[in-house]
Amino acid sequence: MTQDELKQKVAFAALDYIKNVPVIGVGTGSTVNHFINYLADMKGSIDGTVSSSVGTTERLKSLGIPVLDLNEVGELEVYVDGADEINPNKQLIKGGGAALTREKIIAAASKKFICIADDSKRVDVLGKFPLPVEVIPMARSYVARELVKLGGQPVWREGCVTDNHNHILDVHNLTILEPINLEAAINQITGVVAVGLFAARPADVIMVCKGEEIITY
Numbered sequence: 563m564t565q566d567e568l569k570q571k572v573a574f575a576a577l578d579y580i581k582n583v584p585v586i587g588v589g590t591g592s593t594v595n596h597f598i599n600y601l602a603d604m605k606g607s608i609d610g611t612v613s614s615s616v617g618t619t620e621r622l623k624s625l626g627i628p629v630l631d632l633n634e635v636g637e638l639e640v641y642v643d644g645a646d647e648i649n650p651n652k653q654l655i656k657g658g659g660a661a662l663t664r665e666k667i668i669a670a671a672s673k674k675f676i677c678i679a680d681d682s683k684r685v686d687v688l689g690k691f692p693l694p695v696e697v698i699p700m701a702r703s704y705v706a707r708e709l710v711k712l713g714g715q716p717v718w719r720e721g722c723v724t725d726n727h728n729h730i731l732d733v734h735n736l737t738i739l740e741p742i743n744l745e746a747a748i749n750q751i752t753g754v755v756a757v758g759l760f761a762a763r764p765a766d767v768i769m770v771c772k773g774e775e776i777i778t779y
C-alpha cells in the first residue's frame with residue numbers, strides 16, 4: 563500500500579467514531595482530506611462541522627458540508643485530525659500544514675480527539691519532525707532567539723503566512739523528553755501564538771494504519 567492509501571484506509575476507519583455525532587471538528591492535511599471525502603457521503607446525517615483551517619473550510623463547503631462557527635456550537639463531541647509525529651503517550655507534533663493554532667483550539671474545545679495517521683508518524687521521542695511555532699510577525703526574530711536558548715534551531719518557514727496572518731518558525735534539533743514542560747516554556751515566550759506540541763492536551767484515541775491493519779489505542 564502507498565502512504566496515501568494508508569491514510570485513506572485510516573480515514574475510513576475513523577467513521578466509526580462519528581456515528582450519531584451532530585457536529586464534528588475537522589482537522590487539516592492529506593489524511594483528513596480523505597476523511598472529508600467520506601464525510602460528504604453522510605452529510606445528510608450531520609448538522610455540520612467546525613473547521614480548523616481555510617483550506618479545510620473550502621474543501622468542506624465545496625462538497626456541500628455545512629461549516630459552523632465554534633462560538634455558536636460550544637463543546638464538540640469529536641475532533642478528527644492527523645499528526646506529524648505521535649509518541650506512546652498520544653502526545654503529538656502538529657502544524658506541518660501551518661494550521662496548528664486553530665487545530666489546538668478545536669482540540670481544546672472537544673471531548674474526544676481522534677488522531678488518524680499512517681504508521682510512519684509513530685515515534686518513541688518527539689522532535690525529529692521540526693516543531694512548528696506560530697508567531698506574531700514582528701516578534702519572529704525575538705522568538706527565534708528565545709527558542710535557541712531552549713536548545714532548538716528555529717528556521718523561518720519563508721513565504722508561509724498562516725490563516726491568522728502570522729509566521730511559522732520550524733524548530734529543528736529538538737529531542738523532546740518532557741513534552742508538557744517544553745510546551746509550557748514555548749507558550750511563555752512573548753510573541754508566540756501557539757506551538758505545535760499537543761502534550762498538555764494530547765489525543766484521546768490514536769488510529770494508525772499499518773499495512774492492512776488498523777491499530778487503535
Ligand code: 5RP
Pocket residue numbers: 589590591592593594643644645646655656657658659660661662665
Ligand atoms: C496540519 C497538521 C496535519 O495534521 C499534519 O501535518 C499531518 O498532515 P498529513 O495528514 O498531510 O500527513 O498538523 O497543520
